Amino acid sequence: MNILIAGGGLAGTMAAKALRELDPGAAVTVLDEERHRYYPRPNLIEFLAGRLPFEKVFAFPEGWAAKQGIDLRLGQTVARLRPAERTAETGSGEILSYDALLLATGARAALPPVPGTGLPGVFVLRTLDDALALAEHLRERRRTVVLGGGLLGLEIARAVRGRGGEVIVVEFFDRLLPRQLDPAAAGILKAQFERLGVAVVLGAATQEILGGADGAVRGLKLASGAEIAADGVVVAAGVRPETAVAREAGLAVGKGIVVDDRMRTSAPGV
Ligand SMILES: Cc1cc2nc3c(=O)[nH]c(=O)nc-3n(C[C@H](O)[C@H](O)[C@H](O)COP(=O)(O)OP(=O)(O)OC[C@H]3O[C@@H](n4cnc5c(N)ncnc54)[C@H](O)[C@@H]3O)c2cc1C
Incomplete structure (x- = not known):
């Protein structure tokens, strides 16, 4: 099973962790456009207040993803999807194929x-x-x-x-x-x-x-x-869901990406 995850925030990272625990043989790749590995966003308040040092902001130690056998690619985006071919194009033009894709692109x-x-x-x-x-x-x-x-x-x-x-x-x-x-x-x-x-x-x-x-x-x-x-x-005027990639690929999008009661989007495998 080849699983691609767009977004390495809370949802993307915890999904990667759970997938690894469930299936030690699965290939799990996470792309996140941020240059930093996963940190819980509430920690930003503590960091800003000066109560949490920079190195304590992160959820896992440096190198954690590699140790889990998760291919974490920071500073990289999923730019385009071709759901019919089960491929995704990265911001740098690389084509990645997947059996299942998780959109965990969160909000801005x-x-x-x-x-x-x-x-x-x-x-x-x-x-x-x-x-x-x-x-x-x-x-x-x-x-x-x-x-x-x-x-x-x-x-x-x-x-x-x-x-x-x-x-x-x-x-x-x-x-x-x-x-x-x-x-x-x-x-x-x-x-x-x-x-x-x-x-x-x-x-x-x-x-x-x-x-x-x-x-x-x-x-x-x-x-x-x-x-x-x-x-x-x-x-501090709220957030808007990041739906651009899903929308451009023709997936059903309302206020957010539309899913069914098993979190499946309108595109098979996504
Ligand atoms: C300062 C702060 C404090 C908060 N405090 C609380 C709290 O106390 N309690 C609470 O319940 N919630 C809190 N929240 C909200 C909580 O952080 C969010 O609900 C949570 O981050 C959502 O996680 P997510 O993984 O769904 O999305 P996000 O955290 O938005 O992560 C999505 C990730 O996807 C990446 N991404 C987006 N598009 C692409 C793409 N095309 N390709 C690759 N990567 C992409 C983004 O860079 C981002 O890293 C807080 C938020 C903030 C900012």
């Missing part, structure tokens, strides 16, 4: 449709490289706006605050964790964050991320016309 950080998200000093937190870039930025910058008062935004705010910087959370809805909490509970949470020294601005639609004369972020303009000064903005 979503960016809101406001001007300025491409400015230097605007960050998301999805990958280890995102965390490294943000940590580097925070060495010298002191005033950060976190766009989004959901779970991830609040975790980021707490981590950045823990490093000593000023933090302002800007949330579109009228309360924090709008998907999880009712107004009373959200009020208690807001008070707790304020006690930690995190400022919270609610009911605030962002109109634009503002750039300064040097081209880098200088703050945020709200729909109300108010401006919030900041030398960094972290966008």
